[in-house]
Amino acid sequence: MTTFDYDLFVIGGGSGGVRAARVAAATGAKVGLAEESRMGGTCVIRGCVPKKLMVFASGYREMFSDARAYGWDVEDGNFDWLPFRDRLHTELDRLEQIYRKLLNSSNVEIHDSRATLADAHSVRLADGKVVTAKHILVATGGHPVRPEMKYANLGMVSDDIFDMEALPKSILIVGGGYIACEFACILNGLGVKVTQYYRGAQILRGFDGEARGLVAESMRERGIDLHLGTNIVQMRPASDASGMEDANMGIPNEAIDEHVGAEAPQGPAPLWVKWTNGHEQVFDRVLFATGRTPNTKGLGLEDAGVTIGRRGEVEVDTFSQTSVPSIYAIGDVTNRVNLTPVAIREGMAFVETVFKGNPTPVDHDLIPSAVFTQPELGTIGLTEEEAREREPVDIYCTSFKPMMHAFAGRQDRVLMKLVVSKANRKILGCHIVADNAGEMIQLAGIAVKMGATKEDFDRTVAVHPTMAEELVTMRDPVRSA
Numbered sequence: 001m002t003t004f005d006y007d008l009f010v011i012g013g014g015s016g017g018v019r020a021a022r023v024a025a026a027t028g029a030k031v032g033l034a035e036e037s038r039m040g041g042t043c044v045i046r047g048c049v050p051k052k053l054m055v056f057a058s059g060y061r062e063m064f065s066d067a068r069a070y071g072w073d074v075e076d077g078n079f080d081w082l083p084f085r086d087r088l089h090t091e092l093d094r095l096e097q098i099y100r101k102l103l104n105s106s107n108v109e110i111h112d113s114r115a116t117l118a119d120a121h122s123v124r125l126a127d128g129k130v131v132t133a134k135h136i137l138v139a140t141g142g143h144p145v146r147p148e149m150k151y152a153n154l155g156m157v158s159d160d161i162f163d164m165e166a167l168p169k170s171i172l173i174v175g176g177g178y179i180a181c182e183f184a185c186i187l188n189g190l191g192v193k194v195t196q197y198y199r200g201a202q203i204l205r206g207f208d209g210e211a212r213g214l215v216a217e218s219m220r221e222r223g224i225d226l227h228l229g230t231n232i233v234q235m236r237p238a239s240d241a242s243g244m245e246d247a248n249m250g251i252p253n254e255a256i257d258e259h260v261g262a263e264a265p266q267g268p269a270p271l272w273v274k275w276t277n278g279h280e281q282v283f284d285r286v287l288f289a290t291g292r293t294p295n296t297k298g299l300g301l302e303d304a305g306v307t308i309g310r311r312g313e314v315e316v317d318t319f320s321q322t323s324v325p326s327i328y329a330i331g332d333v334t335n336r337v338n339l340t341p342v343a344i345r346e347g348m349a350f351v352e353t354v355f356k357g358n359p360t361p362v363d364h365d366l367i368p369s370a371v372f373t374q375p376e377l378g379t380i381g382l383t384e385e386e387a388r389e390r391e392p393v394d395i396y397c398t399s400f401k402p403m404m405h406a407f408a409g410r411q412d413r414v415l416m417k418l419v420v421s422k423a424n425r426k427i428l429g430c431h432i433v434a435d436n437a438g439e440m441i442q443l444a445g446i447a448v449k450m451g452a453t454k455e456d457f458d459r460t461v462a463v464h465p466t467m468a469e470e471l472v473t474m475r476d477p478v479r480s481a
């Protein structure tokens with residue numbers, strides 16, 4: 001009988017890997033975990049958590065004017081980036097230590113090291129040491145990518161936002177997914193002049209068309225200069241003498257001086273950008289939010305026999321098992337549903353299957369999610385476009401100015417939308433655009449996941465006065481498809 005150093009060795013200390021390691025160790029398994037960067041992974045260190053704290057910070061800008069409308073004698077304040085950033089890093093340090101304590105208290109052996117596969121049962125650490133394991137779990141996540149163009153290295157990606165030495169006066173955000181839109185709203189709320197290019201016809205591809213349209217409209221109303229059907233074709237340092245003759249075309253000298261001069265924010269030099277329509281402009285910073293890719297390169301996966309998909313993802317079955325029976329993978333590295341709670345669920349299902357003898361497939365159906373734009377977008381289930389391709393549906397939808405904002409004189413509108421099967425009246429999709437839509441969709445998601453019908457919603461008494469009451473008071477469909 002083969003003796004291994006560990007029953008389980010986890011490569012990656014993000015939310016999914018840490019949860020799997022702890023739950024497996026609770027069964028009595030001997031577990032090791034290696035993380036080459038910081039414990040907590042993308043979500044805790046450079047994703048969900050710091051981003052949401054920035055969302056909170058950016059929301060205060062509108063609160064000052066709202067407060068005055070409600071009778072409070074307050075003045076607009078100025079946002080100071082450095083104290084906020086330092087406090088943010090302190091909080092991330094605290095959370096990382098919590099993750100370490102949780103692993104230590106679960107008797108998981110931590111290796112602060114890069115780890116790669118040596119073979120189906122062996123892991124090589126950065127110092128050359130090789131450890132063996134009966135089972136190996138790959139939970140290495142993903143990372144943002146830059147486009148393949150000259151000077152792309154001068155642009156930021158989402159990981160870089162939290163370490164800026166100063167807020168730029170202006171920024172170009174390239175991309176139209178949720179990361180691009182969230183940071184556009186965040187930075188706009190913090191006082192940065194935000195321009196956003198997206199090559200597609202509408203932002204937030206894959207979300208409900210009506211909902212994404214309202215988010216785009218709201219972003220523009222807040223001052224974000226959003227350009228659709230537009231992409232970046234050239235970029236260079238604005239001070240590059242060899243390109244300044246071209247760079248000055250169509251741009252007033254004072255506009256360039258504003259960025260290149262002594263008053264430009266501390267940090268990297270401003271960048272000259274050319275659009276697909278020929279327009280040229282100078283920005284203090286450029287943020288590429290054009291996609292993410294799984295962290296599979298250089299891990300030795302293919303040499304160990306693990307099948308890698310065309311997008312660099314680890315291919316797994318419904319139990320998260322790879323083409324090598326002893327090797328499993330969860331989270332963003334599999335490119336299934338790239339959300340932190342999903343990675344955690346996948347880790348728990350893995351432990352049920354491998355260490356508890358209870359084969360548990362991962363349930364990726366009807367997952368609620370939120371986009372933390374301003375206002376937020378909460379969603380679960382099918383979009384109207386997806387649903388009508390599958391079966392006849394009724395659409396219940398309302399859009400209105402919420403009481404809080406209407407009183408303050410804001411133009412913000414919210415959207416409440418239900419996509420309902422004509423055949424069995426089940427709610428196939430729920431889409432909310434509103435402040436705190438993420439909170440609302442979590443609760444609505446329970447009902448949708450349980451298979452609630454439109455009549456179940458109708459039987460629920462409204463909580464008045466709230467925005468969410470509209471979910472249970474829409475009596476007649478606005479259209480059928």
